[in-house]
Structures are given as C-alpha cells and as structure tokens.
Amino acid sequence: MRQDHPLVPLAGGGYLLSRAADVEAAFTDRRLGNAPSRFSVLAEKNRGQSVAADLCANIPPFLDMPRHADLRRPLSAAFHATFAGSADWLGALAEEELDGQAAEFDVVADFAGPFAARAMARFLGLAADAELMRRSSAALFRLFAPITSRSDLAQADADLARARRAMTPVAGGAGLIAAMAETGAMTDQEIADNAILVLADGIENIEAAVALVLLTLERVPQLRDDWLGGRLGTAEMLPEALRLNSPAQIIPRVVRDGHDRHGIRLEVGTPLFLALGSANLDPDAFDGPEKFDATRADPGRYVFGRGRHSCIGAPLARAMIAAALEALRQRGVGLAGQADRVRYHRRFGHRWPEALPVRLEGARAAG
Template sequence: MTTAAEPQSLLLQMLDPAVRADPYPLYGRIRAQGPLQLPDNNLAVFSSFADCDEVLRHPAAASDRLKSTVAQRQIANDPEGTAARPVGPPGFLFLDPPDHTRLRRLVSKAFVPKVVKALEPEIASLVDVLLAEADGSFDAISGLAYPLPVAVICRLLGVPLEDEPEFSAASGLLAQSLDPFLTVTGSAGSGFEERMQAAAWLRDYLRELVARRRRDPGGDLMSGLIAVEESGDQLTEDEIIATCNLLLVAGHETTVNLIANATLALLRSPEQWTALAADPGRAAAVIEETLRYDPPVQLIGRVAGEDMTVGSLTLPKGDSILLLLAAAHRDPDAFDRPDEFDPDRAAIRHLGFGKGPHFCIGAPLARLEATVALTALTSRFPNAALAGEPQYKQNATLRGMSKLPISL
C-alpha cells in the first residue's frame, strides 16, 4: 500500500534533470507501484505496457488539455487563463474530433510512406554533406542528428533554413513546455514566461512567413495549406500557423533523439555497430528497438473525457492522465530481458510513435531519416567509439542529448 506522498515524490524525481542521463531505474520503481492515482492533483499515471496501450485505444481518452479539471480550475481562478493554456506546441496534437480529424487529414497526405520515400535521395545527399565534414572527433548531435531532420522539415514546410538559428531557440523552449509540471505540481514550473515569449515569437515568425508565401507560393506544405484556406472554409490562418508550428517543433525535437539514442545504444554494444556497418538491412530492427529501449518521446498525456475504467483504476471525468511510455517499454510483463538493447528480439513492439487516432504522422519520415543516417554513419566509420559521456538536455518528455562525442 502506498501513501499519497510517495507517488508525488516519484513524479517530482522524474522531472528532476539529475535523473535525465538514466531515468530507467526510476521508471522501474514507478512501474513496480502499479498505476498511481493522485486525487489531490486529479491525476492518474500509468506505466505498464498493457495500461498505456489500453488508454491510447480508449474512446474516452481526450487530447485537449483544456478539458482537464486542473485546467478548468486554473481558468476559473485566472480570467486570462494563460497559465493553463498550452503555450505550445499547439495544433492538432492537442485537439479532439472533429477539429483533430479535419486538420490531420489536411496534412497527412504529405507524410504517407510513398511521398516520404521520394525524399530519400535528398536525405542521402544531406547526410553525405554532413559526414563529409566529419573528422576524427565528432559530435553526433551537432554533426548529424540535429541538422538532418531540421533541414528536411524546413524544406518540407517552406521555412528558410537560414532563419534556423533564430527559431531553434524558440523550438527548444517550446519542447520544454511539454514537461508535465502543471499536471504534477499544479504550477507551470520555472521559465514559464520565457516559454510564453518563445511561443509568441514563433507564432509571429510563422505569421510573417505565411504572408510571404501568400504573395509568392512554392511547392511546400505551407503554400499548400494556404491554397486550401483560400479555396474555402476548411481552415483558418491561425490553424495554418498552429499546424506549421506543430510540424516545425516535431521536426526539430524528436528525430534528433531517435538518431542520437540509436547511435549511443549501438556504440555501447559495439558488436551491434559492426553488424549494422556490415549489413544495412539491420537498420529497421535497430530503429524499432531504439524506439522501444530508449524512446525519444518518453511520456504523453491524456484527459479522461468521460468517467473511465482502465485496468484496476476508475477515473472521474476531467482527470489528467500521464502515460509513461518509456517505463511501459521496459515492462517485464510485456518483454523478455526488457533492459537489454537487442535488435534481434522477435517482433519488436512499442508505443514510441503513440497509437490510435493521434499516431505520429511523421513516423515514416523519422524512420527514413534515421535509416539513412545510421547506415551511412556505421558503414563509413565501422570503428567508431564513444569518446566521452553523453550530455543531456533537461527535458523529461522529449528527452535527448545535447552532446554525443564519438571518435570516428
């Protein structure tokens, strides 16, 4: 039997940057407690594979955070409601039907596997250019894992890559706003003002770019959305901005961590590095196992849109829900040897791209970028080795490294 204080303190530890390099023992302790219910926070936390999977498939699980009791209370107490409203990335990730369905449909065509596959030559030449500059000591983040997905998403959206230094800072701050400080502690966490400013800056930047593309359209996704807006009443300018914002941040803050986490896992199992160097056909298994073993998106949220029963818990409507995907992926009831990185395990399952109506729209693109990057890196540098400890950013949700030094 757990006391009320224990779950809260475990969750606070999860938000502490001190655990970022290896949060998995803590996730194990949380999972061992079973699902957690914190009635004072109107919060339930799930960490087993079966429970996370069930919530993602549950028809009453909503994504609009403003439906939560905590957000409603904040809005009631603060007429401006700024503390409760998501500062970003907004967009259809945080919407429910019918708006979610309408907006997702408008962009999903650009990300289907066939369309994405056509980008392969361009992705391969970007990787060539990046690796041509690599010398003996190489930071896998700034040298490959970050610039590749950023160049690709900018190209797709029609965002000038030369503006990147400006919006990368804003994107990084918005990624931090996904950490569940409000849900766990009842307050938005330090740096809230700075994140609000970054959100406002990025929205203004995108609004200006939309105006430019309106005058001078290209073959990019933003121009495509503008054409849809101008042809009828399917979406508004604010929705174009919110959608581009979501895609830009998703493109900046996720695939970088997939490429980096896979690189680190392979370097820590040198026989796996060598095996991939010799056989590029192993890339798909390496990538799926990385998405299980060390997922770039460690946790996601939902709100009980109605009273819900999940596993052994009954949740009242309005409760916030945290799904600790990274804990679920190490669940011994779902996986043999869960703490082992083993791309050869049979039928790798994971929730790394989510599940159900919000399943990641960028999954084919992320998989393709990671395949090209990892096969090129291992085959060109079959003797690469770790050259120091990786350093981590403070983010808990979009957990990732800021530096991964390797010797080539």
C-alpha cells in the first residue's frame, strides 16, 4: 500500500496517508487542521445540540490554532507538574495489583486494565470508579471514529455528560484536575473535558500496550529471554516494542485548504487519516523495519504523534506501561496461550487485544 497507494480512499469517507515521509509532513502542514469539518456532527456549530460537539470544542485534538495552543499550554503545564514524582508510586501500584493474581490470568482484564484505572484515578485526583472510567474512556474514543448513527451519538452524549460531572474541580482537590484549576487559565468545563481526554489516553491504550509488548517479545524468543533475565531493560526495549506493535494506529486531520496530494484533489473539509502504524514500519524511515532493534535512534517517533500533535500524556503512558511490564518481568511472566490466536477489538484506528492469558512463574505468584 505504501508503495502503490500512499493515499487510499476510505469507504466511510476521507483518505488514509500511509508513507512515513507523508505522515511526518502532515503534522506541520498548514493546509491541514484538527477541528471537525462543518459537515461533521462534532463541528463547533453543533455545540448547543450535542455534549460530544461541545466537548470537542474544548480539547486540543479537535482544535485549530490559536485556541489549540491557548488550551494546550495550561494543560501541558498542569500535566507535567502532576507527573513529577509519579514514578515513585507507579511501580508500587503495579506490584500491588499483581499481589492478588492467580498463577494464570488475563493480563488485559485482570491486571493492566485495573492497574491503569487506579493509576489514572490517582493521577487525576478522583475516586477509583472503574465503571465510570471505562465508560468515560470509551465515549471519548468514539469521537475519533466516524459517528454514523443518532443512537451512537446519544450514547456518547450520555456517557460524556456523566463523566463531566465527575471531573468538575472541587475545593481542596488533588491531582491533575486541581493542577489545571490552579493555572487559572481554564474554565471548569475545559478542565473537566481535558481530564476526560487524559483519562481516555491512560486506560485502553495502556492495557493494550502491555499485551502488545508481551506479544512482540514472544515472537523473538532470545529477546524475550534477555528481557526476563534482566539483560535487556524494560525502558531500553519499550520504544522499539511500541514501534513494532503500537496500540494507536491512526490519528485524524482535516483539510483546511484544498490541494492536490498524490494526484488526488482534497477538498476543504475532507478527513485525512495519518497511519502511524504504517509509518512505524516504513522501510524508508527504518532500516529492516520488521526487525526488533533496541539500539535504533528515535524508534518511537510516530508512536505518540509529533510536535503540536504529540500526545501530552506520552510521558505518563510510557511510565505506566514500563511499571506494569517491569512488575510482570520480576515475576517471570509468560504467555499461557498461543499468540497467533489473540483477538482484537473492532475499533477504528486502534490495535487493542481483547484478552491475553499469561502465567507467572516467579516466587511471588499467588495460587
């Protein structure tokens, strides 16, 4: 596809951009923007008709300049202030989450998911309500794929409205929500909506990444053994493992100024999807792209986006994934089923395993 069809039309509308060089250029192309087109149910003109559209008008992934920068600056400042010192408790939390596990369990549902939810609750400054967090996260991710029915929009609106109420700043609060309030640069609604954004990035993508890294290592037994034996560090191997098997595969842009690209006319309002997963495996960007090489320079360049379109929560995501994997490594994790039989969620733009059975062979494994 990269060689013969670098710009592919999609059945649901828009085009998929697959080459690394094109994806790289698209991050800074001023002819492209973030804000939904005027034809989308998420367009700003629909703020009064939909919670989803109103929320999109408050979070950077759906905003163009200058409002994009006006919100990203205080969000980024609050995030990094909250993130400082989180490595001190993430590892202990991952260990604690493993303490009650049986010798065999589903690493997604039984460990990585609950760990991510507890970590995000603490990071945001919320009570750990697993159901609320799961529904809030799912509702946010619905907005990154085409919404094709009124019922889907109604469900997203209901879940997002509930999440907004839970994320509203309160006096004496802690975590990211309180840090955003302390900036004095965001309204309560903007704080709640950006808390939902950070929450969503910190659950499904994290639990998926833990499973995907284990699957990637399983395909290269020597690397798996080096990692389990401590000869290959978790932080050292993680960027390359995520390049090879990333949970986030696609991010959207929208054409702001009509132009020709690869012989195709892109009109104003056309969705353009950047295939990060394809860019991560492009031989023009990486020598021997299918090979695991922990010594590569900048292997994670397309895993979390680039520049103004990079994920603000990337440092926390890496730290959470590393903490979960290190806890598993210390207890001798291994797959308890066949890697080629793993099923994935049917989710546009994401690669999320539904389940991954594992076993613990270390001395601390229960059961």
